[in-house]
Amino acid sequence: MVLRRYLATRGIILFCVLMTTLLLTIMLVGSNMDVILKKGVSIQVRSEITENKSLMSSFKDTKELDQFIQNSIDDRIKALGLDSPWYSPNRIALSMHKIITLDFGHATFLSSDAGSSRVSDIILEKLPRTVLLFTTATIIISMIGIFLGALAGSKTGSKIDKVTSAFAVISGSFPVWWIGMLMIFVFAFTLHLFPARATPLIPPNDPGYIPALLYHMALPLITITLIGFGTWAYLVRNFMVNVMREDFVTVKKTIGIAQRKIVFQSALKNVAPPIITVLALSLSGSLGGAIITEAVFDWPGMGRLYFEAISVMDLPVIIGATYVLTAFFLVSIFVSDLLYGYLDPRIKTV
Amino acid sequence: MGLFDDLSTILKSKVGMTGIGILLCLVLVSAFTIVFIPLDTYKEWNNPSRWTLFPKSALPSWVNVFLAKKIPEHRLLENIHTTIQTGDNARKIIQSFETDYAFDYFPSDFIYQYTAKYQGTPVLEFDVTRPDGITLHLLSYSLPDLKSRTVFSDKIFSTNESIRKNTLLASNIFAFSVDSMPVEEVIFSKIDTHEVLKGKYTFVVKTSTTDVQSAIHDSKLIIGGKVFGLIGTDEQRRDLAIGLLWGTPLALFIGITVSVASVASGLVYGVFAGYKGGKTDESMMRFNDIIYALPALPFLIILAVTVSNSIFLMIGFLMIFGWVGIAKVSRSMALQIKNRQFVEASKTMGQKSSKIIFKHIIPQIMPYALASIAISVPAAITTEAGLSFLGLGDPSFPTWGQILHDASTHGAVTRGLWWWVIPPGIMITITGLAFVFVGNSLDTSSRIKR
Numbered sequence: 001m002v003l004r005r006y007l008a009t010r011g012i013i014l015f016c017v018l019m020t021t022l023l024l025t026i027m028l029v030g031s032n033m034d035v036i037l038k039k040g041v042s043i044q045v046r047s048e049i050t051e052n053k054s055l056m057s058s059f060k061d062t063k064e065l066d067q068f069i070q071n072s073i074d075d076r077i078k079a080l081g082l083d084s085p086w087y088s089p090n091r092i093a094l095s096m097h098k099i100i101t102l103d104f105g106h107a108t109f110l111s112s113d114a115g116s117s118r119v120s121d122i123i124l125e126k127l128p129r130t131v132l133l134f135t136t137a138t139i140i141i142s143m144i145g146i147f148l149g150a151l152a153g154s155k156t157g158s159k160i161d162k163v164t165s166a167f168a169v170i171s172g173s174f175p176v177w178w179i180g181m182l183m184i185f186v187f188a189f190t191l192h193l194f195p196a197r198a199t200p201l202i203p204p205n206d207p208g209y210i211p212a213l214l215y216h217m218a219l220p221l222i223t224i225t226l227i228g229f230g231t232w233a234y235l236v237r238n239f240m241v242n243v244m245r246e247d248f249v250t251v252k253k254t255i256g257i258a259q260r261k262i263v264f265q266s267a268l269k270n271v272a273p274p275i276i277t278v279l280a281l282s283l284s285g286s287l288g289g290a291i292i293t294e295a296v297f298d299w300p301g302m303g304r305l306y307f308e309a310i311s312v313m314d315l316p317v318i319i320g321a322t323y324v325l326t327a328f329f330l331v332s333i334f335v336s337d338l339l340y341g342y343l344d345p346r347i348k349t350v
Numbered sequence: 351m352g353l354f355d356d357l358s359t360i361l362k363s364k365v366g367m368t369g370i371g372i373l374l375c376l377v378l379v380s381a382f383t384i385v386f387i388p389l390d391t392y393k394e395w396n397n398p399s400r401w402t403l404f405p406k407s408a409l410p411s412w413v414n415v416f417l418a419k420k421i422p423e424h425r426l427l428e429n430i431h432t433t434i435q436t437g438d439n440a441r442k443i444i445q446s447f448e449t450d451y452a453f454d455y456f457p458s459d460f461i462y463q464y465t466a467k468y469q470g471t472p473v474l475e476f477d478v479t480r481p482d483g484i485t486l487h488l489l490s491y492s493l494p495d496l497k498s499r500t501v502f503s504d505k506i507f508s509t510n511e512s513i514r515k516n517t518l519l520a521s522n523i524f525a526f527s528v529d530s531m532p533v534e535e536v537i538f539s540k541i542d543t544h545e546v547l548k549g550k551y552t553f554v555v556k557t558s559t560t561d562v563q564s565a566i567h568d569s570k571l572i573i574g575g576k577v578f579g580l581i582g583t584d585e586q587r588r589d590l591a592i593g594l595l596w597g598t599p600l601a602l603f604i605g606i607t608v609s610v611a612s613v614a615s616g617l618v619y620g621v622f623a624g625y626k627g628g629k630t631d632e633s634m635m636r637f638n639d640i641i642y643a644l645p646a647l648p649f650l651i652i653l654a655v656t657v658s659n660s661i662f663l664m665i666g667f668l669m670i671f672g673w674v675g676i677a678k679v680s681r682s683m684a685l686q687i688k689n690r691q692f693v694e695a696s697k698t699m700g701q702k703s704s705k706i707i708f709k710h711i712i713p714q715i716m717p718y719a720l721a722s723i724a725i726s727v728p729a730a731i732t733t734e735a736g737l738s739f740l741g742l743g744d745p746s747f748p749t750w751g752q753i754l755h756d757a758s759t760h761g762a763v764t765r766g767l768w769w770w771v772i773p774p775g776i777m778i779t780i781t782g783l784a785f786v787f788v789g790n791s792l793d794t795s796s797r798i799k800r
Contacts, residue, residue, distance in 0.1 A: 013636060013639050013643070014643060016640055017640050017644065020640055020644070021644060021649075024644075025652060028652050028653065028657070029652065029656055032656065169786055169790065170783065172728075173728055173782035173786055174782075175732045175735060175736060175739075175778055175779075177736065177739060178754065178771075178774075178775035178778065178779075181754070181758065181763050181775070182771070182775070185771065188764070189763065189766055190766075196763070196764050291647055291648070291740070292736045292739060292740060296758070306651070307740060310655055310740075310742075311741070318652065321648075322649075325645055326645050326648070329643070329645045330643060333643055
């Protein structure tokens with residue numbers, strides 16, 4: 001019962017966060033959005049009228065034509081509800097409603113590889129690539145991290161413990177994107193092992209696209225793993241050190257169970273709840289970091305889409321991408337809460 | 351208690367000492383930069399005309415240490431001595447520039463830049479004396495006619511057609527054909543083979559005029575090379591060493607301001623919530639949860655694009671996302687401390703809650719706060735660098751991220767301009783590490799005491 005209440009509060013909070021994020025985004029880009037939308041309407045109306053030959057010939061002079069065009073633009077703006085300012089409650093509610101129902105409209109400049117300018121199409125195309133890269137990276141990182149951390153934590157003060165801790169502190173201070181630049185320099189420019197740009201040159205409908213994409217994924221994957229696993233190992237190590245002090249470990253040791261067996265079978269089970277929580281959180285965290293990493297490697301995912309949208313100020317794409325990134329972030333926070341509540345029996349009784 | 355103890359524990363740990371050492375160096379570098387590097391180098395960082403005399407994408411000059419064949423260094427020569435001969439109706443200004451040329455490749459070009467104040471039409475003569483004693487006449491040139499005494503500046507390039515013709519006049523002293531060679535490859539060549547003649551070259555500029563009050567204010571001779579300075583130069587000819595130097599105080603300023611401000615506000619927020627408890631605590635923590643769950647980077651990007659990318663506003667934006675974690679931890683600490691006897695005692699004595707919070711609770715959490723200040727500095731620096739790297743930083747400040755952004759837009763990585771990419775990243779990392787070292791040793795010391 002308590003668990004259910006805990007999850008309900010968390011769920012409500014996260015929903016509030018999602019709404020706050022949307023509201024803030026709309027508030028921040030709203031005024032710019034308004035100008036762009038109005039400009040779009042006037043261009044559309046003007047071209048509709050000038051293309052209509054019979055209507056064009058019915059005007060006596062340009063003054064009358066201009067008057068007509070202006071009136072039609074005003075009518076259209078009123079019909080679309082653009083006459084009230086962007087901060088009017090109606091408009092904000094309308095935009096929120098549209099976004100919640102995943103109707104992000106059309107992109108102003110960008111288009112998907114398939115040529116669609118619908119924001120949801122673009123995002124649906126890019127999202128799997130980001131998920132592919134960062135999920136793979138997180139899985140590799142966590143595996144190396146858990147293994148190293150367990151080893152280091154079970155032998156505190158040993159060489160492997162010291163190296164792991166030192167590596168964690170040092171690697172955490174490097175900006176991932178800078179290491180990315182160096183990796184491109186070493187492996188793409190000097191050794192010619194991997195391509196420098198992570199976007200495959202083959203069109204996406206080619207059968208060779210998937211292998212090419214995987215080959216291009218190698219360099220970013222190696223970089224993210226290299227920077228990430230130290231922190232993971234350190235985290236697992238710290239959890240492990242606490243568990244190794246527990247009575248049941250001492251008992252198992254005295255009855256003569258091998259150290260390795262204790263570490264990888266009993267002790268790891270006990271550190272599972274926090275590790276899984278951190279795993280869920282770091283997955284979502286990596287999505288935020290994707291913006292810079294993907295810009296460095298030119299990986300054709302959400303992060304680069306976001307960066308491109310910002311550089312050309314493609315507002316519908318910015319809003320859509322922010323929504324999706326935030327939603328992902330919040331879902332993983334929620335999942336980690338859920339897992340934590342499920343795995344840690346103490347939460348249920350609190 | 352407090353600061354003194356913390357300092358002594360840092361000094362006892364090796365890691366803490368290293369951190370403090372690096373920090374001291376960074377502070378010294380900042381002080382040096384602010385005092386000794388001319389301010390205009392940073393104000394005009396983005397003004398290309400300020401950097402025209404520098405070489406384009408030049409390697410750092412220390413690479414010559416590792417090379418068998420030395421790459422020519424780019425040199426900006428100030429004139430060593432000026433002799434002025436003044437007659438009744440004439441004045442002759444003789445400037446000479448000396449350079450010891452000991453490189454294995456020819457210079458890429460040379461430029462004479464001058465600013466003169468005169469009237470009439472002075473005649474400028476440009477000669478060079480080589481290490482083997484041969485003097486080559488390069489140019490005779492009359493400056494534009496000025497009716498009244500005014501200031502005139504100009505540059506004479508080695509690609510000047512008259513210099514070329516004059517050098518070709520001396521082609522008979524060379525044992526090989528010099529017809530199709532650039533001037534600098536003739537002037538700096540041995541006479542028997544086409545190789546660099548090493549030694550001391552003296553360039554002499556004689557200006558004769560009928561105006562006895564004329565003067566040359568400023569003149570420089572640039573011998574173009576491919577290595578320059580400690581770090582080299584970038585595609586826009588800027589001296590990267592100066593950029594990195596200015597980046598140091600900027601990074602320290604950004605990092606320290608953001609972390610101090612966010613830790614301080616988080617601390618007060620958390621302690622207040624924890625001390626008050628009940629409904630206040632509940633609602634304050636829910637607000638905290640909301641900010642905590644906002645995705646920081648997308649928001650920072652939107653803020654930078656829509657509001658402003660000024661560095662001071664950016665510091666404010668970074669603070670918005672910085673205080674949340676601290677608030678959570680200090681709340682839980684305050685919850686523990688508020689039930690201790692001395693707090694209970696001062697409560698029963700009727701002290702105001704603000705006094706209890708600031709006098710009794712916050713000092714207890716201070717060691718933790720100091721550690722979190724140090725630990726959160728690197729995050730602030732790397733986030734700012736990351737935003738600058740995306741091109742969303744304040745372009746008027748040469749931060750390290752900004753330099754890396756320029757490097758990536760000019761394709762420095764794929765063109766192998768490593769000296770443009772590696773040093774800024776090393777600076778970011780070293781600065782981050784220094785604070786992490788200090789923070790870690792502070793953290794362990796505060797944990798031991800708890």
